[in-house]
Amino acid sequence: MKNTSPDVLIIGGGVAGLSAAVELTSRGYSILLIEQKQHLGGRTYSFIHPDTGDEVDNGQHLLMGCYHSTLRYLKIIGAEDLVDIQKTMSVVFRLPNQSTVELKTNSLPTPLNVLSGLFGLTNLSLTNRLKMLRVGIDVMLKNPDTNKHLHSISVAQWLQELGQPEENRKYLWDVIAIGALNDSLDKVSAALFAKVIKTAFFGSRKNSSMVIPNRGLSTVLVDKAAKFIENNGGQILLSTTVEKIENRKQIVDHLQLSNGVTVYPKAVISAVPYFDLAKVFGDTSTIGVKFLDQFTSSPIVTVHLWFDKHFVEETFCALLDSPIHWVFNKSRMYGKHEYELMYLSLVVSGAHDFVEKDKDDIVALAVNELRRFYSNAERATPVHSLVIKEKRATFSPKVGIERFRPSHTTSIQNLFLAGDWTDTKLPATIEGAVQSGFECARMVEKLLTKFN
Numbered sequence: 001m002k003n004t005s006p007d008v009l010i011i012g013g014g015v016a017g018l019s020a021a022v023e024l025t026s027r028g029y030s031i032l033l034i035e036q037k038q039h040l041g042g043r044t045y046s047f048i049h050p051d052t053g054d055e056v057d058n059g060q061h062l063l064m065g066c067y068h069s070t071l072r073y074l075k076i077i078g079a080e081d082l083v084d085i086q087k088t089m090s091v092v093f094r095l096p097n098q099s100t101v102e103l104k105t106n107s108l109p110t111p112l113n114v115l116s117g118l119f120g121l122t123n124l125s126l127t128n129r130l131k132m133l134r135v136g137i138d139v140m141l142k143n144p145d146t147n148k149h150l151h152s153i154s155v156a157q158w159l160q161e162l163g164q165p166e167e168n169r170k171y172l173w174d175v176i177a178i179g180a181l182n183d184s185l186d187k188v189s190a191a192l193f194a195k196v197i198k199t200a201f202f203g204s205r206k207n208s209s210m211v212i213p214n215r216g217l218s219t220v221l222v223d224k225a226a227k228f229i230e231n232n233g234g235q236i237l238l239s240t241t242v243e244k245i246e247n248r249k250q251i252v253d254h255l256q257l258s259n260g261v262t263v264y265p266k267a268v269i270s271a272v273p274y275f276d277l278a279k280v281f282g283d284t285s286t287i288g289v290k291f292l293d294q295f296t297s298s299p300i301v302t303v304h305l306w307f308d309k310h311f312v313e314e315t316f317c318a319l320l321d322s323p324i325h326w327v328f329n330k331s332r333m334y335g336k337h338e339y340e341l342m343y344l345s346l347v348v349s350g351a352h353d354f355v356e357k358d359k360d361d362i363v364a365l366a367v368n369e370l371r372r373f374y375s376n377a378e379r380a381t382p383v384h385s386l387v388i389k390e391k392r393a394t395f396s397p398k399v400g401i402e403r404f405r406p407s408h409t410t411s412i413q414n415l416f417l418a419g420d421w422t423d424t425k426l427p428a429t430i431e432g433a434v435q436s437g438f439e440c441a442r443m444v445e446k447l448l449t450k451f452n
Contacts, residue, residue: 002261006032006235008444009255009265011242011280014042015430016418017271018225019073019437020444025232026076027445032263033229034240039218040226042273043393044430046216051384052306052341055216059300059390060328060345062179062316063211065089066199067431069438071211077224082215088113089208092317093171094327094373095123100317103172105208111136114201114208124167132172134162139198145425150191154399155181158190175318175325181427182394183298183350192397192427212315214333221430242280251413266451267444271418271437274395288411291404295421297392301351303366306384310342311376324369325349341383344370351389359387394428395421408440414447416440 008024010017013035021033039045046057063070065085074080089105101123105113118132138158144150150158155177159169174185180196181188200208213220226236237259244256254264270280274295277284284292303324316328330336330343346366348354354362363385371377395401405423408416418436426432 003264004032004235004261005264005266006030007265007448008032008267008269009034009263010269010271012042012271012273012276012419013037013040013236013238014271014273014419015044015221015433016420016437016440017042017269018222018229019069019434020269020271020418020441021229021234021437022073022076022225023438023441024444025229025234027441028232029445029448031229031234032237032265033234034237034242034257036239036241038239039222040236040238041218041222043390044217044221046218049304049384049386052343054306054330054334054343055219056304056386056388057217057302057345058388059302059393060326060347061213061217061430062326063213063430064200064207065209065211066203066207067211067429067434069434070431073225073434073438074220077228079220079224082213082220082224084212084214085206086209086212088205089117089210091210092314093121093123093175094317094319095171096321096372098373098375099123100314105205107205110205110207111140111202113205121172123171128165128168131163131165132168135159135164135173135197136201138162139194140202142194144191144194144198147191147194150194151189151402152399153190154186155188155190155193156185158193159185171320175320178349179318179325180429181350181397182300183396183398184352187396187398189397189399189402191402195425196427210316212333214335245281247412250411252415265414266448267414267416268412269416269418269437269440269444271440273392273419274421275392286411287415289406289417294401294404296396296398298349298394298396299351299355299389299391300393301348301354301362301390302388303346303348303362304384304386304388305344305346305363305366305370305382306341307344307380308341308383309376309380310338311370311374311380312342312344319369319373322369322373323348323353324366327370342380346370355389355391362387397427408436408443416443 007029010033326347328345418440420428420432424432
């Protein structure tokens with residue numbers, strides 16, 4: 001490849017970078033996307049398990065109907081058929097006594113549909129279910145983006161202020177908050193949790209529906225995006241990094257890549273995670289990005305298990321009062337047959353206590369938890385297992401972090417920042433990554449239109 005002059009150079013091939021590239025190529029702009037790894041998707045990818053042939057995700061992701069940018073992204077790349085969207089929200093909660101309750105909405109207008117679902121949580125007393133209304137009322141009355149008090153307290157403090165008893169936390173709020181924010185409720189921002197609740201449960205009825213991938217994450221979010229980009233004139237280079245950047249008069253003039261190619265772009269989008277930004281730009285204060293030392297990461301541990309017998313009926317569920325937070329029945333999600341091995345994916349969010357554990361110990365704990373929650377699990381024998389530790393799965397959305405999240409613009413006129421860690425007003429989600437990519441693409445188009 002010779003020296004090149006694309007309209008836009010995109011650094012980073014995760015979901016944020018891919019969404020920016022998809023949006024720009026769909027509008028006729030020439031792009032070059034570079035990725036340092038040998039695969040696209042960043043922290044969102046899948047691979048084929050050598051023994052079973054199953055698609056294995058590095059970490060399971062549940063999407064929601066309120067992920068409007070993500071659903072638009074899937075539509076653009078032609079991957080809508082690779083997810084199943086619930087007609088109304090349905091989430092099964094399993095208790096240690098092997099009983100279940102279901103948080104299920106109905107066709108009533110919002111928020112009455114959600115209220116009906118909360119009152120269906122019969123494992124909680126009527127008094128405690130009524131106390132949940134305080135959370136909904138507080139969310140309705142406040143703007144999570146601007147409310148200073150919510151930004152100054154943790155989720156745990158907020159729930160305490162709203163009089164939520166321990167049972168409400170243990171059997172509802174904890175599992176939702178940890179799943180959405182990926183860290184301890186004593187650390188994470190009440191504002192971001194309130195934003196999650198407001199977005200999912202106080203908009204359209206469809207917003208609260210779960211969107212369930214029926215294939216691996218690379219198949220759903222990455223492969224068709226790469227094909228779309230290249231079919232629309234974009235170029236993708238893997239195993240490629242930026243070696244040197246030359247700026248002139250607060251504009252990126254050209255960049256030297258690790259393959260020897262010099263790129264002269266009209267605009268640049270950086271879509272790398274916060275912990276890699278300095279590797280690309282050196283002193284990030286020179287591009288107007290400061291306080292990166294305020295960011296910390298939170299891990300996710302995923303335990304993949306294959307059993308010789310099927311004992312899980314639901315597609316996915318939350319385990320209450322368990323160190324394992326979620327169970328995903330990949331056999332059902334992938335439409336596998338009963339005569340095949342049952343494939344489960346178990347997820348631990350905010351898994352600080354797990355990252356240093358021996359993988360055999362994690363597998364043993366996971367199997368024991370399944371036997372504690374499922375009556376027929378004793379009859380099934382694990383045949384294969386795989387533990388994946390994503391130590392830097394997300395940034396930790398701790399109290400006060402919002403004021404340090406950078407905007408999409410920088411002090412360099414034609415350089416923009418994308419990524420779930422930027423100022424999306426959302427926690428670290430696929431939706432936040434896609435939104436940031438789309439927003440950077442919009443800003444680039446505005447800049448190029450101005451120059452042209």
